[in-house]
Amino acid sequence: MTQELVFLAFASLIAICSMMVILSRNAVVSAIFLVGDLFCLAGLYASMEAHFVAAIQVLVYAGAIVVLFMFVIMLLNLGPDQRKHLEVSAPEIGVLGLTIVGFLVIGGLLLLGQPTGVTGPLTAEAIDNAGGNTYTVGMVLFTKYLWPFELASMLILLAIIAAIVIAKKEHIKDGDKRRLAHG
């Protein structure tokens, strides 16, 4: 029962926050709702006994990524969106409807599917016995997923270099004038 209540609380918060993220006019507000979203998710993870993931969710996601967002928002000093209405054309409204209906159908289809009954050895008890979630995740990460883990370091390095390359102040030429005229 507790679990249901926890889920209900977090799920409704997540739903509200998610909606607010995309609906709020101000990017700062969106970012704050995103943080809320991430915290609630972390709560859900914790309720599923995925402690390690819950922790890095808070540390990395909320603590680093969203902060980065906030930082950029502040840096750019963006005000709220000036548009009164969403500027959408008729086909775009069609797509909007189609997307919503599509995902309703997807949700329905997912509900129709039942768990396949595949179970692995790492049930909650097994994990507890083995030394807890973080320990086991670590073991999996450094045995089975050693290779991608090492590569992830390359990925981060790449991202750093890429960010430097991109954000480096450089004279940007106008490019192809003829092409601009075409556009």
Add this chain to the structure above:
Amino acid sequence: MVSIDHYLVLATFMFLCGTLGVLFRRNLLMVLMSIELMLNAVNLVFVSGSRLLGNLDGQVMVFFIITVAACEAGVGLAMVIALFRRYGTVDTNFLRVLRG
């Protein structure tokens, strides 16, 4: 008992929100945040799946997804800054040169 279905539906809803954000928000920062939302929906599926299935691959995957999300956010925000430097705005409507 909270079943996997609940998590899936919640994830789908988040994913939908993220999708709509990508499709309809003209602010590039909002678009990036929406993508984060989508990735989080995926994470939710993975974690709930991991619990359901009794293996930890899903949680490991979440770890990698968070890494990638961080990288993407870094690169994306760098692009936002570059864009802003050039146009003084982060509105995607200005990205209209390439077409046809």
Add this chain to the structure above:
Amino acid sequence: MNFNIPSLTAEFYLTTSPVLILCFGALVAMLAGVSRRLGGELVIYSVLLLSLVGALAAAVAASPGVETAYLSGSYLAGVLSRFGQVLILLVSLIVTLLFKATFLRDRFFRGEIASLFLMVITGMLITVASEDLVTLFVGLELSSIGLYALVGYLNPSRRSQEGAIKYFVLGSFAAALLLFGFALLYVSTGSLRLTEVSQAVPKLLGHNWVKLGVVFSLAGISFKLALAPFHLWAPDAYESAPTGLTALMATTVKAMVIILAARFFAGSLASVYEVWLPALMFVAAISMILGNIMALVQSSLKRMLAYSSIAHSGYMAIAICASSANSGSLPVAAVLYYLVGYTIVSLGAFSILMWLENKDNDNLLLDDISGLSKTHPWAAFGLAVCMFSFAGMPPTVGFIGKFFVFNSALINHLTGLVLIGVIGSSISLFYYLRVIVRMYMADPIQLPTQLAPKPSLLVAVVIGATVIANLALGTVLPEAAMKWMVETSKEVAAAPGSAEDSQSVSH
């Protein structure tokens, strides 16, 4: 609870050496780039060449003849991986060489760019040699994120910046879709390893999670392969990127994803083709139609080639479709042949464009090549060969490739797709011919910017080699090449042997 702690043997380092060499090269390039003295063009150039050649040699030499999975499928060494890695490395090497001859040389041969470039290649090598969705995803992102940056900021301009942002946003969006698919597959099968997925899936036939997972995965893969309707990034990215990178994207990314798709659909999910076949047929058909039709109205050559590459992805997807149950390795061999042909022809076409471009005009329009046969007869000739090959006219490799693809499709009764392919090819001939018409049958237009006068020796050699390879694969070599492809593709169907069993120790 037992965990297999992998013992990283010499054999492992040897087999993964292409990746390691490239990583090392990337680090060296990055560090060299920091220093003013060491960061010269020549040093970076040598680092690039050395690491690429080294990786190439390693890839050729180190791969075992039998497909072996290391680290529970994270690294898959075998003939198909070697094929993909060699192809990617060769193309990268050629692109590097070509960059040396273009006006972008001083930009390209800088430490940070070179290390990005090498890491992109690394990502591709990882992806083609992996059957583990986690590694695969990391590899994909490694190559994608690097490309986002390179496309936009190797030679920054308003155009390339816009292209990069679009490419980045859509790429991330597609990555999310792909991940959603992976997640659903994981939820239904309980594994992130393709061989295990393929073992689990036949029991789950008709399960909605699997189907949805496949649909979303397919969407992500289609995006990378630029299959319509997930293709719209391609024209923007191709057009805005420096041409050398366009060549890289058009060929290596395609090669990477085709091999991935072959593993995914023709390998793991072949037995449950009902799940993905209709959807893949749909995207293949749409790609062939839309790609060709939209290419008709393009005025920029690179943009036209982008749409054409969409259509070509469609043709390759036909062969993937054909690899449904019991069709064996022939369709995969056909798609690999097509891929090689397409790679050669694209390289040829893009290298000619690279020759002709210069600082003031890095996006050639049809008008620019008007009367090219009079000013640059050899460029015109080479481009004409490429165009006929793209269109699938004999005696070029384009024809043989198309023949093999149609052949494998018709063996599997995909008549409708072949008909659409035929219609698409017919349409495509028109825009390919338009290039030839402009080059040969129109007079030069007086332009504000001049085309580069003469190719450097390197470019000429590359173009000559592609033309010769093109014609040779269209006339005398198909048999030999096809035999090789068949050998290569045999692995797709078979489950790989595991290297862990013998090498792991118990915890």
Add this chain to the structure above:
Amino acid sequence: MEFINSHILSITTFVPLLTAIAVLLSPALSIARWVSMGGSIVAFLASLHIWFYFDAQTAGLQFTEMHEWIPSFGIRYIMGVDGLNLLLIMLTTFLTPLILLSVWHLDDKKQKAFLSLFMTLECGMLGSLVAFDLVFFYVFWEAMLIPMYFIIGLWGGKNRIYATTKFIIYTFVGSLLMLAAMIVLYVLHFQQTGVYTTNLLDLYGTSAEYSTQMWLFAAFALAFAIKVPMFPFHTWLPDAHTEAPTSGSVILAGVLLKLGTYGLVRFAIPLFPQATATFAPVMVALGVIGIIYGALTAWMQKDAKKMVAYSSVSHLGFVVIGSVAVISGGAALSAEALTGAVYQQINHGISTGALFFLVGCIYDRRHTRMLADFGGIAKVMPWFAVMLIVATLSSVGLPGTGGFVGEFLILLGTFLSSPLAGATAALGVLLGAVYMLTLCRKILFGPLENEENKTLEDLTPREFAYLTPLAILAVVMGVFPNLFLDKVRPSIENLANNFRNYKIVAEAPLESNQLLGADHKEMGH
């Protein structure tokens, strides 16, 4: 000798290609001319060798040559000659030197490229005539389009780009469908025998379900119908002809179109006999419509070349109906009509080739082809008049010229097959005379009023040199048709009587047959 006999077809086919390369490499145009002429004459001599050593007693395939090409797919390099392609090979090698002669005087910068393309084209045509492997054939069939495309596109008239694009795309569409049908046939053959092969001789035995056959036949027939071109698919032809240079028109009308009818006879009919019997009325109807339609539209043309172009539509309608004249309730083809069709292909090549040459002669002098610009030319160009009248008469099928023999046999056979079709097609004989005589009259006769025409020079020796052989041949073929028919008779009778289960055997056993069979199955199956 042994070597020559066993490689004569390769020699004939590839000497032009080598010549094309040599032409490109030759340092000066004057040398290039001689090289190309030499190459084309060597090809002609080689084909004469075939002609003289051809065994007219057998319907089998002669001078066969076979090498493996893509054995994993059962695709081979197979060449051979029988009665159905012998004459066309001769026509091709015979016309080429004449055409080269007709462009001897041209000396613009691109001329070397022209000669090279032209020799490549000859290689393509010969290759598709002698190939006996579907894919091998297809390679030549398509590759041939490229040089023709450039010939029209680079040396054509004002609207050349439209014309040449239309030409190539039209043909390409049909060809691709044919390619698909070829592969389906190949798969069917595999399912029946377990052997992957595109060897035509093996595929003749493949039986397909009726409905499949219909589709396959339709695809093949469409490709060939476009090439021929048959009635509703003909509109590329007038454009291509009008825009093409004289030499291009001659080879287009002379040989290229024949490949369509040749393809019908060689591939579509014997491969899909049941479908042939079913489709025959449709083909005949379209052929007859083409005959009359082509004639009527030709009559209305104001441009001499366009008129000749439309006349091709009409004339090839005859060849088509001759090829599919089924008799005895679909059990056999009319041997008479088939003979006529094979013969008429050659006649049309000769007479229409001559007509295009002649139109070219006056175009060279006046730079116009509008009928209204001429009149009374016979007075200043009497020899031109003689040649034009001979060509016209051959074209309208006057007895004593080759055209008559062909048309008569076709009409006879068609009449035996379907009196109504025969009688209607016979109207084409009348309408043919209507427009051809109109052409003659408007160019040759009437008052010589235009000042520019009064100073026209009669045929030059060079023009004589390439027109006379055609004129002589037109008459010889009319008076001594048996010279030619004797060679082709066994093949034609074999096809006509046995098209329901057609077989040709290779006179010399095809080598490397051991590769047929089991080891291809491993191709992933």
Add this chain to the structure above:
Amino acid sequence: MLFWLILFFPLLGAFLNGLVLRKASPTVSHVLGAAALVAAFIYALITYLQFMGAGGQAQVITGIDWIDAGTFKAPFNFILDRLSGMMLLIITGIGSLIHIYAGGYMHEEKATYRFFSYLNLFVFMMLLLVLGDNLLVMFIGWEGVGLCSYLLIGYWYEDDKNAAAGMKAFLVNRIGDIGFLLGIFLTFKYFHTISFSQLKDMILTAGANLNGEQLQAIGWITLALFVGACGKSAQMPLYVWLPDAMAGPTPVSALIHAATMVTAGIYMMTRLNFLFYLAPDTQMVVASVGAITALFAATIALVQYDIKKVLAYSTVSQLGYMVLGCGVGAYSAGVFHLFTHACFKALLFLGAGSVIVAMHHKQDMREMGGLRKFMPVTHFVMLIGVLAIIGFPGLSGFFSKDEILWRAWTGGDSYHIQWGLGALAAVCTSFYMVRLLMLTFYGKNRSDHHTQEHLHETSVVMWGPLVVLAILSAGVGYLNVPHILPFPAHLLFENYLEPVISIPPLVADHWHHLHAEYPHSLEWAIMGVSVIGMAVSSIFAISMYSDGFGKLAQSLGSVFKSGHRVLSNKYYVDEFYDAYFVTPLRDIAQFLWKIVDVVIIDGIVNGVGQACMLIGGLSSFRMSGSLHRHGMVMIVGIVCMLSVLFF
């Protein structure tokens, strides 16, 4: 072998004149051309005499194979029998005379190599036509003579009218030729041979064994062949080319359009008489067409002013008689008329040609008159010719025409109408021929001063042949004198042709019944009617035109104004054809080209291309540009994939 030389000489002449000696003077051309014919005539004569000496049995001369395809065989075989032998003599004989004459007629031309080349070629083709042993060799000649006719009519091609006339002749003939071709096809389909001799054997020996299908086929065969004959022999409704063909030089008119080529139809029907006998319906058609043509053309000739046009319509009319003869089964009578007509019509044409030369190529009779004084020889031979054609008793036309009319009357009750038409035509014939004679040679000269000064008799080259022809015209009639007339030898010609005319056993009874004896009085009566009609109309004509266009002529003309107008416009047949056949055809052709070809077919072809471009433009416009649009397209794609997969 002599036989081959007959064919060879004209061909050689044509070749030398046409291709080798193009720079030669007119004299050389003339001598060469005429010599070739004379040589051919000599060899023909020798061959003929040998042939008759050997008993006159038909023989087949085997030549090389020609066409050999499937079961179809058409060798170059030739048949020499009494019919072809006779034709051989007529063609080479009269041909020689005309060739000789032509030298005089064409002496003003600078280069006549073309003329004599065509003329020789014509003779060669005509010989092929009559000698061929199968329908196809005959067809070579059949079309070959048409070609020469085309070339010769358009000989003076610089006048567009002449070229047009030549073309018209060729095309109208081709309509007939299609009929001929269909006849060949049918013959081969039902009898598997097209050889005359084999066909004849088959029909005659098969006797009553011919099955119904074959008999029915014979009906169609003969009808189809008759269409061919209509074209070549200028019968209704295909006669229209012949009057126009007078645009050619007059010797051509004499040789081709009077003596030889136009009789090919009659020759062919006679050659195949055994088939026509088996097709009574066709015979009825043949006879009717012949009779109607005879009268129809004769009425037109009544009011023509062009001397050659009168003769042209007269030729059509006379050909009608011959066809009538064939139609009533009197093939020998038809052929006999062919023979006599060849003589006198050649004579008349050549005479007219002399007049035309003398008149400086003016052909309008209204400008002639009184030429008797200037051209006595010409006048005399023309007189004989006219008398012969109008059937003046004792001259050749009398015998031949009378025989046809008599056989028409006795051909059965149903043929009385045809007889009536023929008799009426005879009346007309005498009127217009006498009118021609009167207007040309009698009365005052109406030409202008300049012409009058130069009027003189022609050279001996021209009048020599005329005299020979005049003698023939007067004399040959006696070869076939009817029984009722007192003469030592009756019906020589009919007996001569007896072996050729072979009534198949199946219908023999019917024909023997018809040939049962008729009372002599009837025959006298028939003959009397003709002679009286001839006399009356001649006298009427003499009185009308004794001095040019007298009052009588003018008042008649004004009384029957509309009739006159119709006649002088030739019943508006040309206009009718133009309005109802040529123009609609032209409109259809224009429609096919301008609408069907350019708009519809090409429109579809180009439309597909343009539609692709349009779709491409639209979709690239709608889809691309905005980042969000790209994403939307992707989502739509996913939805589509889902629906493909799930629904």
